Amino acid sequence: MLKFLLTRVSLVIPTFIGVTLLSFALIRLVPGDPIELLAGERGIDPARHAALRAELGLDRPLLEQYWIYIQKVLHGDLGVSIVTKTPVLQEFLTLFPATVELSLFAILLALLVGLPIGILAAVKRGSWFDYSTMGLSLVGYSMPIFWWALLLILFFSVQLGWTPVSGRISVLYWVEPVTGFMLIDSLLSDEAGAFRSALSHLILPSIALGTIPLAVIARMTRSSMLEVLSEDYIRTARAKGLAPWRVIVVHALRNALIPVITVVGLQVGVLFAGAILTETIFAWPGVGKWLIESVQRRDYPVLQGGVLLVASVVMAVNLIVDLLYGLVNPRIRR
Amino acid sequence: MKKTLLASVCMAAALGLSGNALAAKTLVYCSEASPEGFNPSLYTSGTTFDASSRAMFDGLVAFERGTTQVVPGLAESWEISDDGKTYTFHLRKGVKFHTTRNFTPSRDFNADDVLYSFNRQWKKDHPDHKLSGGSYEYFNGMDMPKLLKNIYKTDDYTVVFELNQPEAPFIANMAMDFASILSAEYADTMRKAGTPEKIDLEPVGTGPFQLVNYQKDAVIRYKAHPDYWAGKAKIDRLIFSITPDAAVRYAKLKAGECHVMPYPNPADLKEMEKDPNIQLLSQEGLNVGYLAWNTTKKPLDNPKVRKALNMAINKDAIIDAIYLGAGVAAKNPIPPTMWSYNDEVKDDPYDPVLSKRMLAQEGYPDGFEIDLWAMPVQRPYNPNARRMAEMMQADLAKVGVKAKIVTYEWGEYLKRSKKGEHQSILLGWTGDNGDPDNFLYVLLSCAAADGSNRARWCYEPFDDLLIKAKRTTDIKERTRLYKQAQVIFKEQAPWFTIAHSKVFMPMSNRVVDYKIDPFGGHIFYGVDLK
Numbered sequence: 043m044l045k046f047l048l049t050r051v052s053l054v055i056p057t058f059i060g061v062t063l064l065s066f067a068l069i070r071l072v073p074g075d076p077i078e079l080l081a082g083e084r085g086i087d088p089a090r091h092a093a094l095r096a097e098l099g100l101d102r103p104l105l106e107q108y109w110i111y112i113q114k115v116l117h118g119d120l121g122v123s124i125v126t127k128t129p130v131l132q133e134f135l136t137l138f139p140a141t142v143e144l145s146l147f148a149i150l151l152a153l154l155v156g157l158p159i160g161i162l163a164a165v166k167r168g169s170w171f172d173y174s175t176m177g178l179s180l181v182g183y184s185m186p187i188f189w190w191a192l193l194l195i196l197f198f199s200v201q202l203g204w205t206p207v208s209g210r211i212s213v214l215y216w217v218e219p220v221t222g223f224m225l226i227d228s229l230l231s232d233e234a235g236a237f238r239s240a241l242s243h244l245i246l247p248s249i250a251l252g253t254i255p256l257a258v259i260a261r262m263t264r265s266s267m268l269e270v271l272s273e274d275y276i277r278t279a280r281a282k283g284l285a286p287w288r289v290i291v292v293h294a295l296r297n298a299l300i301p302v303i304t305v306v307g308l309q310v311g312v313l314f315a316g317a318i319l320t321e322t323i324f325a326w327p328g329v330g331k332w333l334i335e336s337v338q339r340r341d342y343p344v345l346q347g348g349v350l351l352v353a354s355v356v357m358a359v360n361l362i363v364d365l366l367y368g369l370v371n372p373r374i375r376r
Numbered sequence: 377m378k379k380t381l382l383a384s385v386c387m388a389a390a391l392g393l394s395g396n397a398l399a400a401k402t403l404v405y406c407s408e409a410s411p412e413g414f415n416p417s418l419y420t421s422g423t424t425f426d427a428s429s430r431a432m433f434d435g436l437v438a439f440e441r442g443t444t445q446v447v448p449g450l451a452e453s454w455e456i457s458d459d460g461k462t463y464t465f466h467l468r469k470g471v472k473f474h475t476t477r478n479f480t481p482s483r484d485f486n487a488d489d490v491l492y493s494f495n496r497q498w499k500k501d502h503p504d505h506k507l508s509g510g511s512y513e514y515f516n517g518m519d520m521p522k523l524l525k526n527i528y529k530t531d532d533y534t535v536v537f538e539l540n541q542p543e544a545p546f547i548a549n550m551a552m553d554f555a556s557i558l559s560a561e562y563a564d565t566m567r568k569a570g571t572p573e574k575i576d577l578e579p580v581g582t583g584p585f586q587l588v589n590y591q592k593d594a595v596i597r598y599k600a601h602p603d604y605w606a607g608k609a610k611i612d613r614l615i616f617s618i619t620p621d622a623a624v625r626y627a628k629l630k631a632g633e634c635h636v637m638p639y640p641n642p643a644d645l646k647e648m649e650k651d652p653n654i655q656l657l658s659q660e661g662l663n664v665g666y667l668a669w670n671t672t673k674k675p676l677d678n679p680k681v682r683k684a685l686n687m688a689i690n691k692d693a694i695i696d697a698i699y700l701g702a703g704v705a706a707k708n709p710i711p712p713t714m715w716s717y718n719d720e721v722k723d724d725p726y727d728p729v730l731s732k733r734m735l736a737q738e739g740y741p742d743g744f745e746i747d748l749w750a751m752p753v754q755r756p757y758n759p760n761a762r763r764m765a766e767m768m769q770a771d772l773a774k775v776g777v778k779a780k781i782v783t784y785e786w787g788e789y790l791k792r793s794k795k796g797e798h799q800s801i802l803l804g805w806t807g808d809n810g811d812p813d814n815f816l817y818v819l820l821s822c823a824a825a826d827g828s829n830r831a832r833w834c835y836e837p838f839d840d841l842l843i844k845a846k847r848t849t850d851i852k853e854r855t856r857l858y859k860q861a862q863v864i865f866k867e868q869a870p871w872f873t874i875a876h877s878k879v880f881m882p883m884s885n886r887v888v889d890y891k892i893d894p895f896g897g898h899i900f901y902g903v904d905l906k
Contacts, residue, residue: 078787080420083805084517084818085794085828094511126412127509136592195627207628213404213595213617216588325619327593335409340787 050364054357062115065349066108069342076124076340098124111346120350121343130347134329139222140210141328144320145313147244148252149306156256160263164271165290175260182257187316191250191323198246205245208325212239247324251316255309262305266298300367307363311356400612401905403887405898406625406634407616410593413508415576416553417497420513425553426898427596427616432474433556433581436465436490437547441902442891444662444714444810446551450485450582460542460849467533472603473559474586476578481561485582487529492560494527504563508576514554518808542847544854548809557582584609584901593618610904629654629882635905636883636890638898642700642759648882659892660713661879662807664706664815665757667768667872668831670799675744682869684734686724688775689768695875698764703875708862710815711876713894714807716858721866732775743776749793749801753786756896757804757877765802796832803830806896812858817842820870831870838864
């Protein structure tokens with residue numbers, strides 16, 4: 043197990059270098075100049091432009107810039123945003139809990155709904171339930187998030203008035219950020235109704251963000267269940283006269299879950315990608331929206347630091363999933 | 377109606393609105409983005425000014441709400457010396473700064489605050505010059521370092537600004553956001569406490585609202601400044617609910633989650649007009665969209681060729697198709713709401729036949745090839761430059777001119793066009809201070825021909841008029857000079873003037889006395905809720 047752990051962890055190092063190199067190189071390969079963008083139509087006088095570039099270190103050779111950047115990163119310094127002049131790490135730490143909260147809810151929703159649907163569809167293979175849920179999951183998988191999110195808002199918030207349109211909590215509440223997780227913070231605060239408000243604000247964005255993982259999980263569970271259900275040992279279990287639910291949940295599901303866990307781990311990356319759109323639409327103050335803005339503004343430190351931090355989280359989650367996988371399936375450990 | 381009522385009840389339940397929260401008059405504004413920060417002298421975007429200077433600070437002078445007229449602010453009155461080089465401001469007495477969690481002012485506003493606010497931006501050795509990144513782009517962009525010779529106080533309530541040369545627009549510059557007055561005492565206190573960064577993060581001003589708290593990308597909360605010198609605001613609390621997507625802002629307005637929203641989608645305007653719960657205010661913006669001909673490149677160096685090209689483009693069709701009725705045709709480089717606008721100038725008619733004949737007379741019977749640059753972004757003065765360029769391309773083809781559409785990433789576009797790589801370029805401008813100089817001199821003077829003057833047009837008779845108008849503070853004389861300049865502009869045709877776009881502000885019917893700011897700002901002092 044230790045060897046397995048070490049191999050997995052050692053793989054993180056090249057990935058880390060790759061991510062820093064890519065995020066550093068890509069943003070510099072696309073044309074654009076953060077200083078020009080800040081100045082806009084007004085323009086900026088060439089001497090001042092040069093002075094600002096020098097101040098930001100953008101006048102040095104690329105390799106030197108990268109070297110300085112890596113050294114700083116290793117010392118835990120991710121730099122300061124060109125636009126807001128705030129340290130990147132500080133901005134990330136205020137925004138990241140919002141993304142985590144949303145992603146957790148989305149994946150929870152996807153699991154709670156996707157797993158039972160997948161199991162049922164497999165058990166009732168060929169029934170109307172199977173066809174309709176698999177059809178719907180295909181639709182869910184192919185749906186553009188921004189469109190789906192707007193549709194949800196227009197129907198549930200504007201037409202029915204059941205859910206709030208956007209944000210993390212009603213603007214009338216001020217909840218002092220303690221953990222950064224609004225649900226926890228609102229419970230800790232003494233404002234009555236704040237928790238309920240925070241919960242109601244989570245519903246639509248979780249649905250919007252959770253739809254694609256839900257569809258993937260449902261389809262994956264179904265196909266993996268079907269495969270397992272046709273195995274000999276299932277027939278044996280049935281022949282032993284075990285209760286049908288016991289055969290499905292205890293014997294079949296446990297083995298069917300292995301590929302599903304991998305997929306869930308991979309969905310974390312998908313969730314972060316989806317969070318970019320979901321956060322923009324639902325005015326959700328998370329890192330997705332922050333990263334998009336940094337690209338538009340060519341805010342190099344934010345983009346580099348942000349991508350690195352998000353990538354680290356995705357790597358960490360995948361590492362955990364790999365370890366879990368090893369636990370569930372001992373054959374992998376060798 | 378029943379459904380709406382039910383919806384709002386559910387809404388209130390969902391939001392958990394308590395009686396307390398509703399008792400104070402709270403106006404919610406669905407703003408479009410987070411501010412870059414809260415010290416207006418450090419930043420350049422309108423979003424930041426809305427959240428900082430326009431809510432929390434005052435300048436020595438101000439623009440009267442909804443107009444471009446300069447009125448007294450923290451200075452009750454001012455005098456300008458005969459040579460136009462010395463401005464003496466007499467400051468208002470009894471003006472209180474905000475009292476916040478970590479600062480209680482011990483004195484009223486005085487000349488030291490004015491000196492602090494300007495010297496911090498101007499003097500490189502000022503202790504706070506380098507604070508928060510220390511780049512003061514507007515102060516530099518308005519050429520203040522070149523213009524200012526000296527600033528000093530003669531007593532606690534008199535400040536003198538000496539300039540290196542007469543500059544008539546100076547007084548309007550003083551009403552701009554970068555010229556907001558910060559508290560010198562607060563800066564001092566924070567520096568002594570070892571937390572100078574708080575000067576900019578937790579701002580203290582004299583303005584109508586004071587900051588309560590801010591959460592990036594989510595919400596900014598203000599409360600009315602109880603001792604505001606011009607009288608306490610009519611609303612008790614002001615909340616910016618940051619909502620980047622226009623469709624979602626509209627949904628929030630409909631669901632009653634905000635009272636005012638900026639920048640609606642043009643496609644939603646018709647529906648908004650019909651909605652009985654929404655009032656849709658509109659006003660011509662202080663802007664211009666134009667197509668600049670690079671007058672240093674052949675054959676565009678010939679004014680007759682430029683004139684012919686101007687007659688080849690169907691302006692009305694563009695305004696219908698691109699601005700969707702939210703724009704008025706432009707014939708001058710300055711908008712009609714600005715003083716000295718010359719309405720007697722006649723626009724070039726759309727006449728492809730005459731245009732083709734004129735081109736033939738100038739030696740181009742078969743036309744020629746040019747490039748036509750189109751912006752990659754939506755701007756207030758041009759909602760869809762790419763589509764506009766295609767329409768222009770089709771029009772120009774009819775007179776034999778083959779235009780190739782070129783586009784770059786926005787920063788690159790600005791940089792390359794400043795160097796004059798283009799032959800013709802779509803761009804525009806939104807005014808800063810309501811002075812015609814801020815359009816004509818910035819966009820068309822010889823001094824700017826290597827930068828913001830994208831036509832790279834340097835025409836002495838025109839330039840002389842602009843310089844003369846800068847040197848005199850007599851508004852009648854300046855009006856005369858600018859009107860004359862507009863005539864020359866039209867004859868020489870460095871631009872094809874396209875449109876001045878209209879600004880739309882949808883808001884709840886409960887909002888009373890909102891006035892659209894010609895500078896594109898969003899101002900809530902003076903606004904009430906019924």
